[in-house]
Amino acid sequence: MGTQAPPEDAYHSSIEQKLARQKEIDDWLPITSSRNAKWWYSAFHNVTAMVGAGVLGLPYAMAQLGWGPGVAVLVLSWVITLYTLWQMVEMHEMVPGRRFDRYHELGQYAFGEKLGLYIVVPQQLIVEVGVCVVYMVTGGKSLKKFHDLVCDDCKPIKLTYFIMIFASVHFVLSHLPNFNSIAGVSLAAAVMSLSYSTIAWAASAAKGVQEDVQYGYKAKTAAGTVFNFFSALGDVAFAYAGHNVVLEIQATIPSTPEKPSKGPMWRGVVVAYIVVALCYFPVALVGYWMFGNAVEDNILISLKKPAWIIAMANIFVVIHVIGSYQIYAMPVFDMMETLLVKRLHFRPSRTLRFVVRNFYVAATMFVGMTFPFFGGLLAFFGGFAFAPTTYFLPCVMWLAIYKPRKYSLSWWTNWICIVLGVMLMVVSPIGGLRTIILQAKHYKFYS
Template sequence: MRTQAPNYDSYAGTSTNTFDETLASQKEIDDWLPVTSSRNAKWYYSTFHNVTTIVGAGVLSFPYGMAQLGWGPGVTVLVLSWIITLYTLWQMVEMHEMVPGRRFDRYHELGQYAFGEKLGLFIVVPQQLLVEVGVSIVYMVTGGLSLQKFHRTVCPGCDEIKVSYFIMIFASAQFVLSHLPNFNAISGVSLAAAIMSLSYCTIAWAACLKHGIVDNVDYKYRSDLSNAGNVLNFFNALGTVAFGFAGHNVVLEIQATIPSTPENPSKGPMWRGVIVAYIIVAVCYFPVALIGYWVFGNQVGDENILIELKTPEWLIAMANMFVVIHLIGSYQIFAMAVFDMIETVLVRKLRFRPTKFLRFVVRNVYVAYTMFIAITFPFFNGLLGFFGGFAFAPTTYFLPCIIWLTIRNPKRFSLSWWTNWICISLGVSLMIVAPIGGLRAIITEAKTYHFYS
């Protein structure tokens, strides 16, 4: 599944024609696959690709998560998550070309180098797929819910339409855009999505300020029927925050699109783009989480703060449409990495011809699958907590640190050694507790849910 230079020793004794045909075949495949087909991206492509992937609709659930965490733990978790994920993202950027003359264009290729061919695939690929497919499903749900909210706002007297139909409408855009060939081809979509994410986050906290602090605001922990329920809600909120930092799963694929030479390696422009992106992430995340919680306290009644806000109607409607446009682009970024995995297996392992028809079938099937799962299980809050803890925590919070320790082998008890082990400890703890809370939230919502209602 990995892309690398051919082993010349293996061709010893073969004819020149056979060798040339093999090289030509490999180049044809590399020029067709989404990740390696184009390497002329600019540094600012990294900025809006990373903003699009990191600033997801999960930010709109941060005030709800703060209500379950409280001021102290909530602010601590947000700040630590921002710092830790920026650090692990720097590690990923540094490790992209840590071997002279070779680029780790995909997350699993880096894992294979660190843990071995088979073990690396076994460790990285299931987690990465779970994240990328999970995001696709959650974004289908969120896109449908945001379209439903837009419809209710602009047409309050209209007949109610099931969220399933809005998910299908959202998916129809993905059926079209999924046939763009590679990352650079969706750069315009990604730029629009990044602008939309900054826009609806600004609208969310500005609308909260205009709303003003609710009567009898209370900043105590959001109460449940039992202490156990409060603890599980706390765990779920941790997963919700973890879901907000998901760009690591496609960062190597994004960096692979940037040109690189020994004199000007790709990590320079990539890191420049990441820094700008993370500043934008902070501008989006902290105001929404802190102002939203400050205004509503533990009375936040909905996981999506835009659904909680009712006025001004035109502004809330606009914000929900901005969410939809952003999710359309963000879905494509994560889906493109999945397309690359599937298409690599089909053409390299199963020997399918790299044709437009193959791409047409693969991508339509994937979009249809994520749409079907989203329609069947539209549990927004529970999905955030479950996927955030079970899948996002490993690939974002501590797997880069484990790879760094394995490859770089820093001196025992040095600053680098301690930093990585602290990140690993926090990440593993998050991976254990957050899915428990998320699963409980899914079960709670499922009690009153009727399929395809």
């Protein structure tokens, strides 16, 4: 009897064991394992997450929207998404001594343990998995375009094979353990996004305004014009989609009560948004100005010459979407690994990580090969999931947590963003779905 530990000691011992296991898991999971990022990591991670392949579809979106609405939607989106991004940076550490390292953790604090998960996780997964699938298609298409430009008399190769080549890179890169370990890939991707955006608008400007250019709506019917308008709103929403990984990026920055992470994070976000403006506005406006409503859904396809510059831009796109895929895949890896280790009690190991990540890359490759309707996919995903997580979910959380005074400036600002975001979420998938249906008529599987 004398050797038996007192119940209190046993209780403390079990708590210490739980905390030690929790720390071991956190040190292994990709989001929380490394917290030594600098502010410039935030800048190029955010550029890589934001300036995706969507920028190349902006002149096409402008053609569907027209000059006035197009410019208004672009500018409004830039302002609203910068505001909602600021809110997320602020909310990361609003509870002293606690960090909301993941989007769904913030959702759970705002809406409750279960409801927060049900609201945030499905939308975040749709965005992140959707982006990875679309980037599989984009990477494959850009590789195919590069091959066709460099070797125009070669035997044509199916798009399916190029998507597989693009995926093969990710079977290697996906085994980098966390956000900080992909910093080099992300920096290269950020530089490439600025490079191919510059090539896109500079080559368009050099080409000059085309003869018989028209700026009227392309669709012959009123219904077609309206659906195209809705679809274009989804394309713009897709272009501003970096919010889904912003808390996860901020989680990698060190934080103390004297120096909270929101300082360096916000500095990085401001730099990133300046780069976003330098990429988006010239591409959208110059591309539409030069080609009018005849512009393709990827501006590089409209620019057929000089071939070497367009080939180079396509390779830049490939390098960029390699980095972007990794940025969006990392939170998904984190979710899958958290579920397996915390809920299903698998042991954190390299084997587990190897199986999980290879499975994810293979799954996104398979879906990308099966459904490569690039333009329609952008609009559908853009409205369905990007609008909530980017345009208004941060505002709903802000109202739920901070409860600003009714009819104050903060209250009005958030409600305006929520109303605009909900309208965007409702109308743009309608246009995107119609585009997918129209393109699917002429589509052969695994072509």
